[in-house]
Amino acid sequence: MARRASERPSTRRTLTAWPTDGLSYGGDYNPEQWSPDVWREDVRLMREAGVNIVTLGVFSWGLLEPREGEYDWGWFDEIIGLLHDAGIAIDLATPTAAPPGWLLHAHPEILPVDAHGGREQPGGRLGWCASSPVFREHALRITRALAERYSDHPAVRLWHVSNELGGGNGRCYCDVSAARFRDWLRVEYGTVEAVNAAWGTAFWGHTFADIDHIEPPRGEKHKANPGLSLAFERFSSDELLEHYLAEAEVLREHGDVPVTTNFMVGSGGHVVDYSDWAKHVDVVANDHYTIVDDPVREQDLAFAADRMRGLTDARSPWLLMEHSTGAPSWQVRNRAKAPGEIVRNALTHVARGSDGAMFFQWRASTAGTEQFHSAMLPHAGTESRVWREIVQLGDALRRLRVIAGCPVEPAKVALLVDEESAWALRQGLKPHRALQYSREARLWHRVFWQRQVLVDVLPVDADLDGYDLVVLPTLMIVSDAQAARVDEFVRGGGTALVGYLSGVLDETGRVRGGGYPGAFRDLLGVTTEEFRPLQIYETVRLSDGAEVTDWSEDTNLHGAESVITYADGDSVGRAAVTRNAVGDGTAWYISAPLPLDSAARIADRLIAELDLPRAVEASPAIEAVRRRTPDGDVLFLINHSNDDETVNVSGRSLLDDASFDSAAVVPAGAVVVLREGTAG
Missing domain, CATH: 3.40.50.880 (Class I glutamine amidotransferase (GATase) domain)
Structure with a gap:
């Protein structure tokens, strides 16, 4: 390794056009779970909801390459054609988040090893070691094959590397990772003397005679030298970033379609250092799910959005790649969202700089681990409140296209x-x-x-x-x-x-x-x-x-x-x-x-x-943020309470054309978006 990935110059390319015309709206689409007649129904309903982009192919490796080196593109060609004919753009994912069964069977050594020496078993998420040269070889081959076939397709507006990198493989303690860690230490510190000095290894008599003697912090991690533990965290983030960069390089060799990967930025510490990663994605994108027992979930949304905005250059737009229409599937008590909460959650991100709102996933799965995860098209179908709110949100994002590409007001x-x-x-x-x-x-x-x-x-x-x-x-x-x-x-x-x-x-x-x-x-x-x-x-x-x-x-x-x-x-x-x-x-x-x-x-x-500026003077129940357009400010007012709130502002609503001369009433649980100063 020539240098730490985090020390590389930025590889981000200047974005010449946003992937969609106006704000992006859609979600992960997994047509492989359904028959072709369902695909056609899905496309029809996407158009009804106002969907203009879907993420495709995230978990498709085993179907696209059913056997090593043998590809089946027919079904993928068909669904890409259906989406393109309907005017729906594609965020095309490399399917490397989910290695196929034949690869895991032939090379079980690519599975991650935990801190206690136990090798993970197939069936989880991101079941591969970021340091594995075997996995890297296979991952780059499917990435190259995908790029060669679809890089020039007009529907492909965005490349999506893998999925939530680090979300299941943030750390690996196998011997291959250990060897890579030692290589990393040589680049980071140079000599074993520098390692010993930095980590204070004289304590407990842990002085190293050679970098080759250093192992990852296996076993009871809380007893490990803190310098060693910190270094391994940095190394692990860099290894995952190196993998992202390797796939991104293949994709960039085949054209100018922008490249992204979905972060998992929230309010806590993360498994990778996104401030380093953000320098290498063309569109900074995020997946965000609220925690059920968080007493102020609405503020967690705002915090995550403000953190995403802080990762972009010159406050450029970012993209909410995933959130949920209702209950997730991985918490102890998975909470459904209240009426109106889908729109509030989505527009919180949009108000704070996202140029779109996307979900996991389009159609709720009937089988598999996340069969009870909410979706844009729920198990209850179109005769449901969730579907009605999804259509409502699509209409709102269409009406708000005037803010696309426009910055959030400067913060102090x-x-x-x-x-x-x-x-x-x-x-x-x-x-x-x-x-x-x-x-x-x-x-x-x-x-x-x-x-x-x-x-x-x-x-x-x-x-x-x-x-x-x-x-x-x-x-x-x-x-x-x-x-x-x-x-x-x-x-x-x-x-x-x-x-x-x-x-x-x-x-x-x-x-x-x-x-x-x-x-x-x-x-x-x-x-x-x-x-x-x-x-x-x-x-x-x-x-x-x-x-x-x-x-x-x-x-x-x-x-x-x-x-x-x-x-x-x-x-x-x-x-x-x-x-x-x-x-x-x-x-x-x-x-x-x-x-x-x-x-x-x-x-x-x-x-x-x-004299810090307030967007408005209102009760704590009102969230207020401005985005600045060439034609004036657009003010988002989001009411998180169960009571109507009055805010002293004037303007015209972009969501329903209502006018407010001096005060706007924001109904309980609702969102009002105003073009300020244009009342009447």
């Missing part, structure tokens, strides 16, 4: 997230091993979301120019260069809000000496001499009346002022929240996991002090 708040910090937090013997990386990110996003203040969720290396406030929640790993950029931002007049456990590790995973919060001590004017994780039965009261759980700290002030203190507990009298004037800016430190009401009061203060 940036929230920095980092996969490596998430990996570090959940690995090894940390002070509190039950902390969730997403907790603080979701909290601070939520308080601004409830106040209609737009937040860009950005990678840690993103450009901070143009922002007034930068939030760094639980940003555990920070390099010197990253810390310097935040320091420069604040001294130049910006405001930073830094959460607990931020900056405590350097990029190799070593603790920064001199007291926490490590890289941000001088900027914040505060040090923590000791963490005080709270036990499951403990709470600590703060001076503002709030109660916190899970975490507290023994802080010392070195120039910062105390804003909120610990009112009881072992840290009584010490600062829980601080504020420090630095240069022309201000740096806040939050040393405890604040409850919502306490964080909200800080958000209100920051909104007032920094």
Whole structure:
């Protein structure tokens, strides 16, 4: 391996045209599950629903290549022709997510091996090791055959590499992967001495004499050296990216059709580092499914969409490749969506930058693992509420075509997230091993979301120019260069809000000496001499009346002022929240996991002090975002409550042509989209 995949120059190609005329609407289509007479009915119903693109071929390898080197294109030609004749574009997937049975039987060594040495069995998702040269050879052969046959077909508007890479094969601990890991370490570190220095292997006497002696963190991973574990996470992300790049290169050799793959960006840590991956896809695309027991699922949608927007260049459009019309299939209690929720969920993503809304899948399967997963065409057929809402959504997206290609309004708040910090937090013997990386990110996003203040969720290396406030929640790993950029931002007049456990590790995973919060001590004017994780039965009261759980700290002030203190507990009298004037800016430190009401009061203060723009002034039930078109702003108002809400705005509704002179009523659970200033 010549260099880390994450260090490659961007391979993204400039998009000359969006895959569809207007916003994209459709979903995964799996015609191999149905007879040809059903195909014709499907195409007819797709046109009725307003579908203009489908993802095809994701799980078709075993039917396209029923035996090694023998291809059956007839049925695929037929369905592609039917879709093309109906004016439906195709997002054509390489079928490498699902290796065929003959390949697994002939080469069981391609199956992933878990951390305990057990080899996965056929029947799961993405049942292959990203380091396997055998799998790579077969995957590139079917990719090349597909490209040679269909790259010039006018229906093929987008190439789709594999499916949710890392979603079933994020880590492999086989001997082939171990050898590739050692090659990766040679490129990353150069010498075994550099490895030992970075990882502090003298502890427990684990010093390596040769890189060839290093193994992946197998067995009880929480006992592994944290530097080793972090390096293996980085390697695993790079190996999957290398596979994506290999398939993408074959596809790009056969023409200019844009290439994508579907990310799985949500609010938690991910198995791969999407900030690296986004540099190599022509259309940044995402699959997003809400978690049933998430008490604010609607905010999780907004967070994921804001994070996707932060992965694109110049705030260019991205694509919601998959979400659900109702219940998924993989949670313990799979919840159906409420009336109107399909439209609300889809338009949340569209409001925040997606140029389309697609689903898994078109027609509900009657057999197979996901036979009870919801679909655009449900088991109940067209005489169902889901189908009526699917037709309604298709009409709404058609009416909203004026926003296609148009950016979301600029945000003044940036929230920095980092996969490596998430990996570090959940690995090894940390002070509190039950902390969730997403907790603080979701909290601070939520308080601004409830106040209609737009937040860009950005990678840690993103450009901070143009922002007034930068939030760094639980940003555990920070390099010197990253810390310097935040320091420069604040001294130049910006405001930073830094959460607990931020900056405590350097990029190799070593603790920064001199007291926490490590890289941000001088900027914040505060040090923590000791963490005080709270036990499951403990709470600590703060001076503002709030109660916190899970975490507290023994802080010392070195120039910062105390804003909120610990009112009881072992840290009584010490600062829980601080504020420090630095240069022309201000740096806040939050040393405890604040409850919502306490964080909200800080958000209100920051909104007032920094004059942060609100899209509208409305109740927390209203989500409000603007997209900017050449003919003026388009305002999305999404009501997540069970009551009608009134918002003081004027304009003409793009969904039903209603006019509002000074106030718009947003019915309970509904969406209003206004061309502002065009009432009457």
